[in-house]
Amino acid sequence: MAEVDELARPASPRDLFLTFNWLALQGFGGVLAITQRVLCDEKRWLTVDQFVESMAVAQVLPGPNVVNVALMVGDRFFGWRGAFAAMAGMLVVPLVLVLALTALYAQFSVHPAVSGALRGMGAVSAGLIVGTGLKLADALRRNPMGVPVSVGLLVATFAAVAVMRWPLLVVLPGFGVLACAFAWRRLDGEARA
Amino acid sequence: MNAGPDLLALFGHFLVFSLLSIGGAITVAPEMHRVLVSDMGALTDAQFTASIAIAQAAPGPNILFVAVMGYQAAGLAGVAATLCGIMLPATTLALVVSRWGHARQDWRAVRAFKAGMAPLVIGLLVATGWILTVQAPGWSHVVLTLVAALLAWRTRVHLLAMIAAGAALGALGWV
Numbered sequence: 001m002a003e004v005d006e007l008a009r010p011a012s013p014r015d016l017f018l019t020f021n022w023l024a025l026q027g028f029g030g031v032l033a034i035t036q037r038v039l040c041d042e043k044r045w046l047t048v049d050q051f052v053e054s055m056a057v058a059q060v061l062p063g064p065n066v067v068n069v070a071l072m073v074g075d076r077f078f079g080w081r082g083a084f085a086a087m088a089g090m091l092v093v094p095l096v097l098v099l100a101l102t103a104l105y106a107q108f109s110v111h112p113a114v115s116g117a118l119r120g121m122g123a124v125s126a127g128l129i130v131g132t133g134l135k136l137a138d139a140l141r142r143n144p145m146g147v148p149v150s151v152g153l154l155v156a157t158f159a160a161v162a163v164m165r166w167p168l169l170v171v172l173p174g175f176g177v178l179a180c181a182f183a184w185r186r187l188d189g190e191a192r193a
Numbered sequence: 194m195n196a197g198p199d200l201l202a203l204f205g206h207f208l209v210f211s212l213l214s215i216g217g218a219i220t221v222a223p224e225m226h227r228v229l230v231s232d233m234g235a236l237t238d239a240q241f242t243a244s245i246a247i248a249q250a251a252p253g254p255n256i257l258f259v260a261v262m263g264y265q266a267a268g269l270a271g272v273a274a275t276l277c278g279i280m281l282p283a284t285t286l287a288l289v290v291s292r293w294g295h296a297r298q299d300w301r302a303v304r305a306f307k308a309g310m311a312p313l314v315i316g317l318l319v320a321t322g323w324i325l326t327v328q329a330p331g332w333s334h335v336v337l338t339l340v341a342a343l344l345a346w347r348t349r350v351h352l353l354a355m356i357a358a359g360a361a362l363g364a365l366g367w368v
Contacts, residue, residue, distance in 0.1 A: 063283025094253020120363020127341025
């Protein structure tokens with residue numbers, strides 16, 4: 001991959017801590033959108049393809065997906081020290097804030113302007129997740145399964161989860177096994193060609 | 194000590210939730226509700242719902258709703274029990290698996306997994322955003338979500354600016 005040459009890397013575990021802390025503090029209603037933007041666009045520590053790969057691993061494993069991505073990114077650059085720094089960066093300061101907010105919540109949640117603002121923020125943060133998905137779809141251009149099959153799988157997954165409301169534990173193994181088997185065969189053809 | 198067994202039980206339950214939380218901790222919320230509210234009586238129904246809402250409103254990963262639950266159930270010791278419980282198994286597993294995969298990134302099986310799962314992961318993201326927005330009543334909510342999605346996809350408008358605009362529109366009662 002030619003893009004790899006242009007990639008940067010974090011200077012130290014401290015740099016990881018501060019970066020993940022800074023991006024977590026900007027993530028209202030979820031940090032995935034901002035994580036993708038900072039890691040791929042601003043810092044250039046990962047390509048979009050690498051981000052999707054990390055998400056794929058995080059998604060099939062238990063645990064909070066973005067925190068797992070932070071952990072893997074930290075580990076990739078500085079081993080377990082980096083993993084710990086990235087995870088701590090993502091959790092520590094937001095934890096203090098969320099506990100403070102818990103103490104205040106009862107007083108403010110009844111105020112209509114506050115609940116309205118939260119609703120508006122919720123709508124935008126849902127949009128940011130959708131927008132991130134569309135941005136990452138760019139990685140499918142380079143998928144060995146080919147664009148039509150990849151897009152078909154994307155749409156099928158969306159329909160199964162969002163429209164049919166099938167449980168993840170059915171969708172991920174069901175479509176996952178089919179998709180990985182197909183990719184396996186395509187990679188075989190690629191190797192012979 | 195009176196709270197001792199409760200904290201240990203809380204920690205134990207969250208260790209199990211951690212291993213069940215494929216696709217994110219929020220997917221175990223129904224199970225958490227059953228254990229924490231119905232079985233243990235550690236939280237009221239309203240506290241449970243508020244925990245998720247507060248974590249959504251605050252900056253940072255949504256997993257922190259688990260910490261809010263711990264806080265409401267047993268103060269700071271509760272936070273330690275729930276957060277360590279949910280993080281330990283999942284993070285250990287994530288590190289082991291990602292190292293295993295990284296060392297074998299040229300293996301055909303590893304490449305097939307990454308290629309095969311990519312469209313599913315992206316489809317899931319779009320679905321997550323969609324489900325979050327259609328749960329709320331009213332079309333203006335969906336329209337705002339779609340505009341934000343378009344801007345995040347196609348432009349470099351700062352994400353915080355979009356969140357702030359959403360907050361302002363909501364506070365004015367337009368959403």
